[in-house]
Amino acid sequence: QVVNKAAYMVVGIDLEGQKDVLGIWIGENESAKFWLTVLNELKRRGVEDILITCVDNLKGFSEAIAACYPKSDIQKCVVHQIRNSLKYVSYKDYKAVTAALKPIYKASTEEAALEALDKFEEAWGSKYPLVVRSWRGNWDELATFFRYAPEMRRLMYTTNLIEGYHRQLRKVTKGKSIFPTDESLTKMLYLATMEVTKRWTMRVQNWGQILSQLLIYFPERIEQYIL
Template sequence: MTKPTFDMEAAIEALRSGQDLTGKDGILTPLIKQLTEAALKAELDQHLAEDGSNNRKNGKTPKRVKTAAGSFELNTPRDRDGTFEPQLVKKHQTHLTDEMERKIIAMFSLGTSYQDIRAHIADMYDIEVSNGTISAITDKLLPELQAWRERDLEALYPIVWLDAIHYKIKENGRYVTKAIYTILALNVEGKKELLGLYLSDNEGAHHWLSILTDLHNRGIKDIIIACVDGLKGFPEAIATIFPKTEVQLCIIHQIRNSMKYIASKNQKAFMADLKCVYKAATLAAAETALDELEAKWGEKYPVVIKSWRSKWALLSAYFRYPDYVRRAIYTTNAVEAVHRQFRKLTKTKGGFASENGLLKLLYAGILKASERWSHPIQNWNLTLSQLSIHFEGRLDEYIDL
């Protein structure tokens, strides 16, 4: 094997002067080139020794190779018979490792634009990559995404939050708004888990029914509490697939919808009175506050009061529980936090050229976000104890209290 001629003293001096180890004009690039060519020569020598024929060396073929340390021209040795198949750098291979692909996917998962990814790769590795190349690399997430969307789920989830977010996707030459349905859950260990992403032309109870059916088919037998927004027909869709599930309508959604109908000059006073309803210590106190709200504002805003009255059974479910349980279920804020993460990823995108383009970006974001979901939520053991009391027998075979 030819000994590498890497000049260590010159490399140390270059490092002291501030030259980069890797990337464009990196100190290590010549060493990687020499070591790679020496290893290829050794592979050819071994091949010829084992061949037993008159086969022999037949010059070299240059090709441009990209590495995480930089790009360089590699001289690949040939044999006369053409039977030599190098293993270190195979024929037509132009990357020594997949590190660069991992970096591209990592930047993509942070919502970095293709333009910025190209600039970063050019700056770090002296390699020009096209949008098509970046798209092809990130498309490798799609089979993984599909497997994730079809994976088996646990039999029981104590708490599930369901909500939708909307995006513009190009279809038949024009952009149309579509809904991404997001299902976030707490498993029996109290850890967050995103159960799935579903895409539809619009948000509606009918499509939620198909999603809930899919969750059931993937293994979910029971959900204790489902926290949802005020979409009409949503509770009925849940009851169809999971008849024992308790539904909690999102208080924050209800408040926002109510304030749309309150005149700006009355909003501060109305909000102060409404707070006495949803912040009450007990169900009885909340109902008394609701009566007082109606007495004061009922004639002026009957539509708002009627909405609270008609939905009260589902809005007030959280009053059954202590404060630490209420905080987890009275709002869909947990899944909305996931949507905020999605918006950070997509804020530079006016629209998406395809459904897959959107889904692979959101999936990359999920992988990043789920890294922080390694611990149970606060007071989970106490919450689980409360649920086991209120829903006697339903958790017994899944937990060990």
């Protein structure tokens, strides 16, 4: 019997501006219960606080974060939101719809973004109401990055950081789609991860400026660790 499972990874950036893989989990389905198990494990292993959590649109993840790290700001990945939106769009409208969505997430303020969303709804709402409903339904967690400066926004509004890591893992797993046990898959992913993270020697770009801003946003949560 073949059981379909997925591998999930958490990548973090610490207060030194260094990124690292915090864990790899194998699961059959996405649920708040599964994510709560993941987050509780991170907490037990010493992740005391998460300032901002950037997530794909995974079912139950936001609820689990709110339960385990209630102070964390949640940012849903805009790129994943666009991909999910295009599922409802006719292929001939792909380019036009993608172009019409761009002013929303490229806006300088949340107010301007909402105006762009209104314009999108005027142009495409009658043809693709599910797209509009999805953006409005997820808006609170899609718009989080508008609170922050441009340097931080680039880190937040997509999960590019982990997407690049995933591409490296797929290079070693693409030739083997079936694994006899969860442990065998985890071992392969772990060994590949060790090779990938050897190259993660540089701090995140503009980290000094980003940390200065984080100190203003979250002074009481950061100062105890760096001052």
